Amino acid sequence: MRLVTAVIKPFRLQEVQDALHAVGVAGMTVSEVQGFGRQRGHTEVYRGAEYQVDFVPKVRVEVVCEDADADRVVEAIESAARTGKIGDGKIWVVPVEQLVRVRTGQRGSAAL
């Protein structure tokens, strides 16, 4: 199995969700993260104290899927998250050795 992790722009989440649904992904786990990269942060000023905020709010989406589905999942996320502007984010894929559904104790594909 594979774990696909995507770091995307927050306002693309809904599209990504829909795209994943379209390729048959039934579940995912999402969290809020801060990204640092080519996309610049911004300046904030409070009573003359100027701060450079380096980080940009991003959303991380994690999907565990069958090995065979990984490419499709990556592509679905990719096209749904793309705006073409700097900071669209990254997707990476990691091998998963075991997956368990807690409720039933099912292992592997059955746990999806």
Added chain:
Amino acid sequence: MRLVTAVIKPFRLQEVQDALHAVGVAGMTVSEVQGFGRQRGHTEVYRGAEYQVDFVPKVRVEVVCEDADADRVVEAIESAARTGKIGDGKIWVVPVEQLVRVRTGQRGSAAL
């Protein structure tokens, strides 16, 4: 080494923590995430504007452990997190190539 990641119901965290302790796990990293899956979200209404909130608050637990301990760790989490109701969550296991304890620079098992 292995990285065991579990996405569980927040109110089971304490039990999971205790169960991990019982199998000799000395450390873990926990974060708040939003889950999407079979468990339905809920509706919110604000002055007639109705929103479907798809995500359910979950807790992610990450434990790095010896290869040999992975199964025991998974099982400990599994039984502690199980309520038998939809949305109990998933556990997945990923291979880890290196582990470092920052304080001492220890590598591998010694870093646990």
Added chain:
Amino acid sequence: MRLVTAVIKPFRLQEVQDALHAVGVAGMTVSEVQGFGRQRGHTEVYRGAEYQVDFVPKVRVEVVCEDADADRVVEAIESAARTGKIGDGKIWVVPVEQLVRVRTGQRGSAAL
């Protein structure tokens, strides 16, 4: 490619960021997590109700990098995050099979 994940003390983030920059890392993803380990939490009291808070706020830094760079990245984080006191955190390395830059669709090293 490799995914280097570090769980560090929050107030070392800036140093880690600088150290990563120094070894040529151009991007990273950061999130707030709660850590449990040798470092003790603290007590809180509210009108006589005493709570033991087990978790300590930590920051997780994730960096995807070339296989060849992984060691350098680990070492950079390690020395920047080290205070020598309990709770300095862990770093672990996981293999990555694919990396994609969403904006351009670039794969692998080109996506960094």
Added chain:
Amino acid sequence: MHHYSAGDTAWVLASAALVFFMVPGLAIFYGGMVRRKNVLAMLMQNFITIAVVSLLWVWVGYSLAFGPDWGGVGLLGTFHFAALSHIGQLVPGMAGQSVPQVAFVVFQMMFAIVTAALLTGSIADRARLGAFMVFIAAWSIIVYAPLAHWVFSPEGWLAKRGVEDFAGGSVVEVDSGLSGLAIALVIGRRRGWPRELMRPHNVPLSVLGAGILWFGWFGFNAGSALSAGRAGTAFVNTNTATAAALLAWAAVEKWRTGKPTTLGAVSGAVAGAVAITPACGFVNTVGATVIGLAAGALCALAVRLKFRLGVDESLDVLAVHGVGGYVGMLAVGFFGTAAAKGLNGLLYGGGASLLGHQALAVLVTTAWAFGATAAIGLAVHKLMGMRVSPEAEVAGLDISLHEESAYDLEALSIGGRARHGGE
């Protein structure tokens, strides 16, 4: 020398302070309802409104509204009191004045501020600050001051016709509701509305704001008696209608979705306070209760209208203040009773004439507020552009317009560097 009552003056000054406090209350009521990325911009617009209207009021607005009538036609006051000159004189045309005119100036100033501040709710999350300032300044002088003259000044043409508006059902409520609609139409919908999630980012803040509004409304309504001795009736009726409307709104929600909401309940309270505003000195407990129930129910139904019409009048100034104001103004025609004060309405044997005056006031206010506001709004929009760029809207106004971020609630703040004092 004219003799003033220290007690009445104490009450009017305390009331003025209470009405002032409604604006920070309104700011957080609205601020809690917008998304996190726009909350400071909302607060900023409210405080800017306080500042701009305050200065305009003492320099010219008050005089236009309450100065000696220009030509005796009841359309506008003169500049006689501009910059508070001649302020030691009596308020023109007002009977039995027991408070110094300067106290009346500050009391009425707070009304001018609150009314203007309400408009921030209609255009939440998308207005440029500079254009907003120009708009709100023009609006306060061109729309508000004349209307205040017509109804609140004893020399105004609607007042002379016998319109009964105790504390501003027309001048404040219908006015802001219709002006809000107009300016919302001018500025256009928020990006993503009504498709995207735009839920309130901090409901407790809004609830506290509503609590402050309720608190301040005692000054607003009971202060309008301009006399401590006559304020009690307005005070109790304000509370009764507000309470009744809270329950009515919650009941409508219970009926429609099965679950009453907290934001709905406090919105109901505001609707009730709005509706009793013109009526509080003219009705009894029965009237206050019925007005509250009606306002709560009707405003609760009215908030869904904008989705039907496709108008992003964002925080429901029309549905709450407009509709509530209509209910209250017309209700005086039914429930007004000479046993309290003023004329008898339809239900107390006074016939339809009072109702007629009230309807006239409502019509005039509707037309004036909508028309004049639309005209000003279009002019400002044309000349300066009232709307931020799409990028700024997506990023949020707080960062885009103000370089600030509302919250930094991480356990340990991370991810930034200081530059020394901005040098």
Added chain:
Amino acid sequence: MHHYSAGDTAWVLASAALVFFMVPGLAIFYGGMVRRKNVLAMLMQNFITIAVVSLLWVWVGYSLAFGPDWGGVGLLGTFHFAALSHIGQLVPGMAGQSVPQVAFVVFQMMFAIVTAALLTGSIADRARLGAFMVFIAAWSIIVYAPLAHWVFSPEGWLAKRGVEDFAGGSVVEVDSGLSGLAIALVIGRRRGWPRELMRPHNVPLSVLGAGILWFGWFGFNAGSALSAGRAGTAFVNTNTATAAALLAWAAVEKWRTGKPTTLGAVSGAVAGAVAITPACGFVNTVGATVIGLAAGALCALAVRLKFRLGVDESLDVLAVHGVGGYVGMLAVGFFGTAAAKGLNGLLYGGGASLLGHQALAVLVTTAWAFGATAAIGLAVHKLMGMRVSPEAEVAGLDISLHEESAYDLEALSIGGRARHGGE
């Protein structure tokens, strides 16, 4: 015609507004102390209480409490003033009335509201809204109104016996404390209490609430003088005792755990204000200081009691208002001094008779509040079920009962879809 003082009336109306403001203050004081998932439900209960008690009060409650006594036995008022009829008359039996009765109605209304609202603290995080409404309505009429008649109405049997309760040590404080205990016993413990982490979700909100309470208490206590000229003593004593109690509570915490807490300090302030409530008009600076110190220390110790007893009286209404009320009521028997007003207490040569009256009032209030509240609570619980389902309790009342969520503080709100206006 009776002559009223505009100054006194201004003070009583301003005080009524201040006391009103205590309820939103209380709502956020309590709201900050509950877990995030229940904060709106707490606010909702408080605002619902305002609405329900307000309406009941003007329609019947006031008349039962302050109407002409039924049969002269001092147990209950008649319906003479129901719906505020005959409100132009004087308050029965009250000497030297310098404010119109309608001002007295609103002032006393706020007391009825605050007292009822305190009970929301005892049953935090688990009550169904409908059943709560029925309970609080019944409680206000059956428990509160008679007690107010007994002590606050000059025609009440305890008042006639010489009980001295300046602003409600018995009627408000002991009453709410014991009623809170009773209803907490009826409704039962929260799931997971006392094992689970239930820490306050927003302490600054609670601290602000406490600040509002302190502010409003000046109206509560000094307003109870019903005269501006005689209010100063009550005002200064209120502040002195509140200040002393804050320090005493902090000192107890310093002694017990080494670290004084902010929530403890402001809870101490509330305890001090509670304790001086019955006494503020009857004592001097020495009395106020000692009462504050005693209340702060004793209430700080009392909050641990519920863990011993295993009673989840969730936000310590008993420990703060009950215990504080006892301290204050009895302290009048010791520190009361005719140099201020009223009779001399034990320490000022007045013997034990005043202390006896105070003890009587405390005993009667304790028995009545606990017994009658338990009876009403059991009846409502039996008939309707006062408690939400276990699932609703785990998910939190905000989502389960109100379909809302208090905060959306993510940098950029995510994870939801709109349905158009709920159609």
Added chain:
Amino acid sequence: MHHYSAGDTAWVLASAALVFFMVPGLAIFYGGMVRRKNVLAMLMQNFITIAVVSLLWVWVGYSLAFGPDWGGVGLLGTFHFAALSHIGQLVPGMAGQSVPQVAFVVFQMMFAIVTAALLTGSIADRARLGAFMVFIAAWSIIVYAPLAHWVFSPEGWLAKRGVEDFAGGSVVEVDSGLSGLAIALVIGRRRGWPRELMRPHNVPLSVLGAGILWFGWFGFNAGSALSAGRAGTAFVNTNTATAAALLAWAAVEKWRTGKPTTLGAVSGAVAGAVAITPACGFVNTVGATVIGLAAGALCALAVRLKFRLGVDESLDVLAVHGVGGYVGMLAVGFFGTAAAKGLNGLLYGGGASLLGHQALAVLVTTAWAFGATAAIGLAVHKLMGMRVSPEAEVAGLDISLHEESAYDLEALSIGGRARHGGE
């Protein structure tokens, strides 16, 4: 017997309550500006200040400030009114007293509290609580009470010289600004300042605090008239200057960085209210407007000074209250007009003599506040250590000093266990 005015007393008591409310307002104004890990400590310091100064004031402070002068030299009052003995008498030397002395005691008490509370802003995030308490107690008695005597008591030496300070430009504002600078120098910079990110953790809280301050300032300034009838001018001028300063500060920011900030705007409002404090009863609309504009602009420029000087006077008490106080005190010398009250200033044909008195007051206050505060601060620091350990500072004062955590905003609170009632 002396005859009091109920109306004036009602106004002064209401004003006292309003001024009290400024302190919780200030607490959240400051609390929102610090980092999340220190917010409760900030609130705690403010509430502790209320408690400590309240008790000291009634027991001795008031008497030192307003008691019959010791030896007639105008330096200090005697203990005549200690513990509020002889409080039925008149305030020594004050003409035309229409409110009972006890009302004056509470009104002035609030000034003593607010002024002391301002100092919490200078030493944010690093002070030990115990040492802070000792410092603030000593400061209130040694620095504040004498200064209040010199300026506010009619028997004080500066008052007798003809210094015009309507509501505390010297006693409150310059005093707190310079005392703040002194104590900030004594306690030293925060770890990491000015390098690290120290952005405000909750700006809406600060904005609400500013709203409360503005609201309360009407009591502060217009209450200082000690008469309802004469309060109106102070009231309107307060609002005018505050409004003008808000705009001026925002304009400076627009000019300097291109983007006006919300925190800046409300800071401007505070600066304007500060500057009009000494002047509000002595100037007209022109004066109030100019004073506001000047204060807003100058204070906005002054906040950058500390970065140049390398002094971590953390929340800008010097830049806002010090500089604002200077502007206001000196402006009286220019804009004072006998048409309002007091003497004519330079611009109204009064010559430079009034300006001279004002300059004298400012110089004396500067020297006294800075010198005496530095001395007390050094003494306390030497004896007890005013500063927490580096570890406590990094972990945050809330956890380190108070064992509490301000927020638990997770959707579902996790990660802790209860121990039963701390046993």
